[in-house]
Amino acid sequence: MPIDFTLPAQFHGILSTIGWFDVLDILIVAAILYKVYEMLQDTRAITLVKGILVLLAVTMVCSWLDLHVISWLLQKTVTLLFVALPIVFQPELRRALEHLGQGRFLGSSALLDDEQARHLVDEITKAVKQLAATKTGALLVIERNMGLNDVSATGIQIDGLISAEFLLNVFIVNTPLHDGATVIRGNRLIAAGCLLPLTENRTLSTELGTRHRAAIGLSEQCDALIVVVSEETGTISVAENGHIMRHLSPEYLKEVLMPAFEMPNTTIKDMVMNWRKKK
Numbered sequence: 001m002p003i004d005f006t007l008p009a010q011f012h013g014i015l016s017t018i019g020w021f022d023v024l025d026i027l028i029v030a031a032i033l034y035k036v037y038e039m040l041q042d043t044r045a046i047t048l049v050k051g052i053l054v055l056l057a058v059t060m061v062c063s064w065l066d067l068h069v070i071s072w073l074l075q076k077t078v079t080l081l082f083v084a085l086p087i088v089f090q091p092e093l094r095r096a097l098e099h100l101g102q103g104r105f106l107g108s109s110a111l112l113d114d115e116q117a118r119h120l121v122d123e124i125t126k127a128v129k130q131l132a133a134t135k136t137g138a139l140l141v142i143e144r145n146m147g148l149n150d151v152s153a154t155g156i157q158i159d160g161l162i163s164a165e166f167l168l169n170v171f172i173v174n175t176p177l178h179d180g181a182t183v184i185r186g187n188r189l190i191a192a193g194c195l196l197p198l199t200e201n202r203t204l205s206t207e208l209g210t211r212h213r214a215a216i217g218l219s220e221q222c223d224a225l226i227v228v229v230s231e232e233t234g235t236i237s238v239a240e241n242g243h244i245m246r247h248l249s250p251e252y253l254k255e256v257l258m259p260a261f262e263m264p265n266t267t268i269k270d271m272v273m274n275w276r277k278k279k
Contacts, residue, residue, distance in 0.1 A: 052081065117261040120162060120187050121254050127167035128229060128236060129250040137231030138171045139181035139196065139211055142260050146222045152183045155194030162189050181214070181226075197221065201242070208244070215239035225260040227253070 059074040124140065131138045141148065156177065160166055162184060170177050170192050180193030198210070199217035208216075215226035219239040228237040228244075237246040238256050248256065 055081070116187060117258065120261065121257045123162055123164045124167065124184075124227070124257060125250050125254050126164035128227060128253060130164070130168060131171060131229045132234040132236050132250075135231060135234040136171055136173060136229065137178070137211055138167075138227070138229040139215060140167070140227040141181050141183045141194070141196070141218065142225040142227070142257070143183060143185045143190075144223045144225065144260060146224070148183050148185075148222065148224060151181075151194050151196065151218070152191035155180050155183070155191040157191050158189055159191075160189050162187055181218075196226075199242075212237060212239070212244060216242060216244055219243070225257070227257075 055074065055078060059071065059078060062071045062074060128138070128140070141151065166189065167182070170182055170189070172178060177192040181196050182192045183190050183194055196214035197217040198213045199220060201216065201220075204213065204216070209230070209232070211228050211230070215228045215237070216239050218224060219226055220242040223241070226239040228239065229235070230237070235246055236248045236250070236253055237244055238248060238253070239245075245256070
């Protein structure tokens with residue numbers, strides 16, 4: 001018996017109504033959903049999203065099986081959950097709105113030229129190397145595309161041209177600026193002694209102190225690159241997008257810092273892969 005490969009009339013009718021604008025509409029929605037996934041990837045929010053999807057799937061199954069009581073309870077829970085979503089996803093929503101407001105979907109902000117970037121990275125690396133050698137604790141926040149005015153407002157406004165000597169003076173022990181973080185915008189240090197939010201990730205190693213947890217906490221909320229020098233061991237670390245890479249040499253620190261000024265789409269995952277290959 002021959003198999004009929006013709007499309008059902010109803011399905012054929014649906015396809016005939018799809019035009020080029022409908023295809024464009026679908027592609028735009030797909031691109032937006034992909035961008036949303038990229039922003040949620042490797043954050044605590046992705047676990048919450050999976051939980052919500054499971055809850056919706058269970059609700060649909062219960063409704064299909066005519067489990068009226070369970071369906072009613074799940075529907076009320078889902079309704080309350082959507083009311084609570086803006087609170088639960090506050091950091092992610094804020095990040096998404098800042099991305100839109102600063103044109104992240106259309107392109108990158110202006111960066112330093114190659115010569116300026118290399119000079120700036122050399123000065124930062126020189127200072128971090130000396131801080132690590134003397135086991136002087138330090139937090140350096142490098143602003144990228146997302147503005148950090150709210151972070152810099154918690155500290156002392158400086159707006160000084162960055163040099164290794166300047167950074168070393170900022171982190172002199174037992175001074176008001178030593179314990180806080182510095183915020184770097186381009187080739188200028190805009191504020192020091194700033195307060196950073198601590199991460200709520202409970203799976204981190206107990207070896208990580210307050211500085212490291214503050215660096216990870218800020219990196220979860222924005223696209224900044226945060227350099228940490230441990231006061232106990234002198235270890236150099238870098239945090240980005242909720243990840244932290246530790247035990248960096250000053251030479252490799254340069255390789256990690258350069259993308260912050262030249263290639264903003266490079267993530268710490270790429271750096272980790274290259275780092276492991278070199279070991």
